[in-house]
Amino acid sequence: MAGIYFHIPFCKSSCVYCDFYHTIDLRRIEELEKCMYRELEERRTYLEQEVIESIYFGGGTPSLLKPETILLFIDSIRSWFKIDSKPEITLEANPDDISRDFIKALRRAGINRISLGVQSFQDFVLEFMGRRHTANKALKSIDIIRREGIINVSVDLIYGSPGYTTNHLLRDLQILERLDIPHFSAYLLTPEKGTLLYQKISDGEVTLPGEEEQFEQYMSLCEFSARNGYRHYEISNFCKGDFIARHNKGYWEGKIYCGIGPSAHSYNGNSRRWNISSLYHYILAIKEGRQYYEEEQLSGKDRYNEYLLTALRTDEGVRPETIRENFGKDLEENFVKGISKFAGKGYVEFYKGRCRLTDQGMFISDSIISSLFLT
Structure with a gap:
């Protein structure tokens, strides 16, 4: 099984915390769409006939695309790749982009899952983050999506502002x-270098909650999910029943995937490649037939470290037996x-032949996992 990811870098405005590659210059949307279509066609053999079980439009703001463009990409995948009979298409x-007509058109195009960037139902938080919507608009958007027949809805939240x-x-969780x-x-709101948030903190304009309060909020998340029937299946992800995010789960399970668009990453089991993080240079390279990506071959050490990095993020954890089978005793x-x-110390538990992080361990997962890496 495999996945395909489209990176749509356009945004109407920049959020204070975002360090993903994006641009607020919307003039080249159609030009980029054509180049991404060419890249998709050129890479039709990259996944080596693996069945596509998930397609994901991320960004940026993919809801700025026209539904007919989304349909073209999905139909092209159906023509050029083997695709699961019931793929997850996210x-x-x-919320600012949601309307009844838009959701109807998305459903016709094949979208069956919406990941809604709510971030918070508190207006003062949305204003601080530079979001374009209000809490009331977010609630109305969820209602529209549901009424138009998409029940697989995920909501993004950010805490610690x-x-x-x-x-x-x-x-927010009760909503x-x-x-x-x-x-x-x-x-957890994290001040990444190069963002407006990082600059505001450096200038002393903004102070984030301390680590003790961040930990309290994280544990509240974990307790809420346990009380209300959510499975805490990855550090930052929670689901009920079968509503696990299949595309993201593929990343954590080490499945192969193809990334299309500027700054998109790809993985075929042996190497990783990443496209240029520049709209201008990506478009120019595609048009001129030049290389628009960098690539690295993965060593045994790389594969081992990546297995730990992805597996220990999840509630399934690591099977020592898998390490022995793939990397040696x-x-x-x-x-x-x-x-x-x-x-x-209460950070790790052993369960049915697996080692997994506890809720407390997940909060400090970066330091635990990095201590286990081969150097």
């Missing part, structure tokens, strides 16, 4: 439960020795 959307308390988070949202993602013993020292 579009990331801003200035003035945002645990009580605010619980109010998700009241609306019976089947999937949500919750991310010595690395299996090395892993068990390294991970065991965290068990006594």
Whole structure:
């Protein structure tokens, strides 16, 4: 099984926290669409006849695309690739872009899952983040999506912003439960270098909650999910029933995928490649038939580290037996020795032949996982 990702870098405005490649210059949307179509056609053999089980339109703001463009991409995949009989086809959307006609058109194009960038149901948070919508618009958007027949809806939340308390988070989560949202993602606000948020913090204009309060909010997330029937299946992702995000799960399981568009990444099991993070240079390279990406071959050490990095993010964790089968007995013993020292601190548990992080361990997962890497 495999996935295909489209990176749509256009945004109407920039959010203070975003470090994904994007541009607010919308004049070249149609030009980029044509170039992405050419890239998709050129790479029709990249996935080596693997069945496509998921298609994901991310960004940026993919809801700025016309539905007929989305339909063209999906129909092309059906023509050029083997595709599952019931693929998951996701579009990331801003509440500001949602209308009944738009959702109807998306359904006709083949979209069957919406990932809605709500971020918060608190207007003061949305204003701070530079979001274009209000809490009321977000609620109306969810209602429209549901009424038009898309039940597989995911909501993105961000916690840990200035003035945002645990009580605010619980109010947001209670709205998700009241609306019976089947999937949500919750991310800790992180000041990435190069963002407006990072600059504001550096200049002393903004102060984020301390680590103790961040941990309190994270544990509130975990407790909420346990009480309300959500499976906490990855550090930042929660689902009910079968509403797991199949596309993202493919990343964490090491499945292969093809990324289309500027800054998109791809993985075929042996190498990784990433496209130019520049709209201008990507379009120019495609038009002139020049290379528009960089690539690296993965060593055994790279593959081992990536297995730990992705598997330990999930509630399924790592099977030491898998390490032995794929990387040898010595690395299996090395892993068990390294991970065991965290068990006594309550950060790791052993369950049905697997080692997985506890909720407390997931909060500090970066430091735990990096300590286990081969260097």
